[in-house]
Amino acid sequence: VTPVPGFPAPTTHTQQVYSPFDTFTSRWTRADARQIKARSDPNVAVGANSMPTSVTMPDIPADFPQTNPDVWLWDTWTLIDAHANQFSYNGWEVIFALTADPNAGYTFDDRHVHARISYFYRRAGIPASARPRNGGWIYGGHLFPDGASVKVFGSTPLTNNAEWSGSTRLLKTDGNEVAVFYTALGFNRTAEGANIAPPVAIISKTNGRIHADLNHVWFTGFNNHTGLLQPDGTYYQTGQQNEFYSFRDPFTFEDPQNPGQTFMVFEGNTAGERGAKDCTAADLGYQAGDPNAEDLDTVQNSGATYQKANIGLAVSTDSSLTQWRFLPPLISANCVNDQTERPQVYIKDGKYYLFTISHRSTFAAGIDGPDGVYGFVGNGLRSDFEPLNWGSGLALGNPTDLNTAAGSDFDPDPQQNPRAFQAYSHYVMPNGLVESFIDTVEGRRGGALAPTVKIQISDATTQIDLSYGQNGLGGYGNIPANRYDLDWQGF
Numbered sequence: 001v002t003p004v005p006g007f008p009a010p011t012t013h014t015q016q017v018y019s020p021f022d023t024f025t026s027r028w029t030r031a032d033a034r035q036i037k038a039r040s041d042p043n044v045a046v047g048a049n050s051m052p053t054s055v056t057m058p059d060i061p062a063d064f065p066q067t068n069p070d071v072w073l074w075d076t077w078t079l080i081d082a083h084a085n086q087f088s089y090n091g092w093e094v095i096f097a098l099t100a101d102p103n104a105g106y107t108f109d110d111r112h113v114h115a116r117i118s119y120f121y122r123r124a125g126i127p128a129s130a131r132p133r134n135g136g137w138i139y140g141g142h143l144f145p146d147g148a149s150v151k152v153f154g155s156t157p158l159t160n161n162a163e164w165s166g167s168t169r170l171l172k173t174d175g176n177e178v179a180v181f182y183t184a185l186g187f188n189r190t191a192e193g194a195n196i197a198p199p200v201a202i203i204s205k206t207n208g209r210i211h212a213d214l215n216h217v218w219f220t221g222f223n224n225h226t227g228l229l230q231p232d233g234t235y236y237q238t239g240q241q242n243e244f245y246s247f248r249d250p251f252t253f254e255d256p257q258n259p260g261q262t263f264m265v266f267e268g269n270t271a272g273e274r275g276a277k278d279c280t281a282a283d284l285g286y287q288a289g290d291p292n293a294e295d296l297d298t299v300q301n302s303g304a305t306y307q308k309a310n311i312g313l314a315v316s317t318d319s320s321l322t323q324w325r326f327l328p329p330l331i332s333a334n335c336v337n338d339q340t341e342r343p344q345v346y347i348k349d350g351k352y353y354l355f356t357i358s359h360r361s362t363f364a365a366g367i368d369g370p371d372g373v374y375g376f377v378g379n380g381l382r383s384d385f386e387p388l389n390w391g392s393g394l395a396l397g398n399p400t401d402l403n404t405a406a407g408s409d410f411d412p413d414p415q416q417n418p419r420a421f422q423a424y425s426h427y428v429m430p431n432g433l434v435e436s437f438i439d440t441v442e443g444r445r446g447g448a449l450a451p452t453v454k455i456q457i458s459d460a461t462t463q464i465d466l467s468y469g470q471n472g473l474g475g476y477g478n479i480p481a482n483r484y485d486l487d488w489q490g491f
């Protein structure tokens with residue numbers, strides 16, 4: 001990659017494979033992440049999109065439909081096998097989403113502490129064009145019985161608890177047992193919302209069964225919830241080290257290069273005291289003599305040390321996927337970004353892609369990029385991952401003007417692109433389809449499924465497919481199965 005004038009060269013990443021059990025952690029460096037701003041057009045009209053079209057999600061219309069007027073939904077996932085194939089069950093497509101009640105007296109921005117996992121379903125095998133405009137998802141209700149998920153906290157004092165993201169596995173494709181991996185969140189807060197104690201995040205599992213007849217889909221079980229992992233403070237930062245730590249969003253899979261093992265990726269932070277000035281020259285990642293390199297001390301003193309995300313890895317040590325052991329992180333983003341959320345492993349043409357979502361607001365001082373999905377490619381699960389697209393990592397961002405103040409979804413900057421927070425929590429599905437939820441379009445808040453888009457994934461590049469749907473926008477919540485469960489006899 002020839003450096004853009006005024007910007008550094010990205011770090012050299014070989015994509016070389018290491019054993020998943022090795023201690024090598026790849027770095028998303030400052031030199032890499034600065035390639036995002038390098039590709040931003042400094043001369044666009046204020047509030048336009050300054051990023052290349054190829055890495056921008058097309059504009060979502062402001063008259064988007066609600067998925068369901070009685071429920072806000074955000075992070076959404078599908079019913080998958082060990083290889084991220086999406087299964088329908090007895091002719092029904094099923095999705096899982098974090099949800100909250102729009103009529104309970106709190107705002108959309110306060111939804112997180114009230115999050116419950118719910119499920120939705122619709123008939124499989126109907127083209128998006130023949131569905132209702134909102135995708136036609138039927139709300140099935142909360143997935144777990146009331147009071148079940150709080151039990152993983154035992155006697156820990158809490159003021160409330162929530163169910164945060166994860167993934168759902170169909171354990172055998174000729175059966176109906178499912179395992180839900182999710183994040184149990186416990187809060188102990190004053191009425192004003194200040195932490196009395198740091199939030200407690202426990203990556204948890206619960207098993208249940210899916211059922212369906214001609215008219216509906218339902219679940220049984222999910223009464224017993226098992227805590228699987230809490231941060232160790234060695235690889236993964238604890239709440240005691242940083243009350244703003246991230247530890248969540250488990251995604252499990254089998255790796256064809258390491259058969260017989262089940263792995264989990266998740267969102268973590270690099271262990272250590274909050275803000276410790278311990279980023280290294282390797283985290284900056286500049287080539288020797290780069291005239292656009294930064295000085296390490298200057299970076300350490302810039303506030304960038306508060307942003308140290310990682311993508312964690314764990315391996316299951318029993319066949320029921322109840323015992324897990326931490327492995328060193330796959331990627332760190334020290335002094336680059338504080339949140340690498342909802343990571344997933346996506347294998348295509350022998351290449352291993354790690355996709356993760358992140359925010360403009362969580363980039364470290366001196367680094368900028370849009371809200372969206374970021375990606376990295378290597379030759380195996382643990383690799384010297386190369387950030388996609390010019391070495392930047394940006395795969396698909398919201399239309400954003402990086403020359404203008406960010407604002408936020410809850411307090412927009414009037415000069416910023418009114419779609420800078422249009423969608424979030426992108427999940428890359430088979431065939432490059434990408435689903436997400438709508439946050440804010442032209443000031444209208446969402447809590448609904450976004451139009452599905454499609455990216456072309458090839459080697460170290462991705463590109464939005466503008467021939468998909470209408471100018472690149474497919475159906476709202478078009479989340480199709482690519483596999484039918486073997487039980488299905490047809491309606």
Ligand code: FRU
Pocket residue numbers: 074075098112115164165166183248249267341342424425
């Ligand atoms: C991403 C996210 C997840 C978390 C959930 C909480 O949108 O931050 O990391 O599980 O939202 O609502």
